[in-house]
Amino acid sequence: KAGVTQTPRYLIKTRGQQVTLSCSPISGHRSVSWYQQTPGQGLQFLFEYFSETQRNKGNFPGRFSGRQFSNSRSEMNVSTLELGDSALYLCASTAGEQETQYFGPGTRLLVL
């Protein structure tokens, strides 16, 4: 089976712009979770989608949003980018309730 894929792998944006990141889960996995990784804050949970519905949400401002499509692919959007949004954004997928999360390679976002 192919692993979790994320596109793009690298992205450079300027302050005030918006960005959309994409995540394709492992085939058959219906849950997709997003995390932000920064040197200062570490790994923080953004949100989780399951069957096109947001099931869990972390403590991030409303500028961070996401969605999931019927094929389980997920997108994450950040509007009005700030310098502090520069980070590695990781996506993970899970097969079921008791299962383990498997991570994609991440998208590295740099905001100038």
Add this chain to the structure above:
Amino acid sequence: AQTVTQSQPEMSVQEAETVTLSCTYDTSESDYYLFWYKQPPSRQMILVIRQEAYKQQNATENRFSVNFQKAAKSFSLKISDSQLGDAAMYFCAYRSAKATGKLIFGQGTTLQVKP
């Protein structure tokens, strides 16, 4: 709220020797899962080992084993016969049985393996 603490920012081990990484967590729940993930320089998070809280037996995966002390809320990772490829950042993570898609991570421990 649940928290995960890794008190060792950096560790080093000689190749072929054994090293133990520490992790403590805080929760009021009784049903949860604990994980160790490895993140090499490529930044790809790789699952090392998983432990269900309801299981008393410590999980083992080849050279990797855990010491799970539920009452003490401690979850350490032992790496035996360390190899150069084990060099990476290691993260301890907690997942509530009620919030299956949300992992809470510790700050990570960077492991250096010396030849």
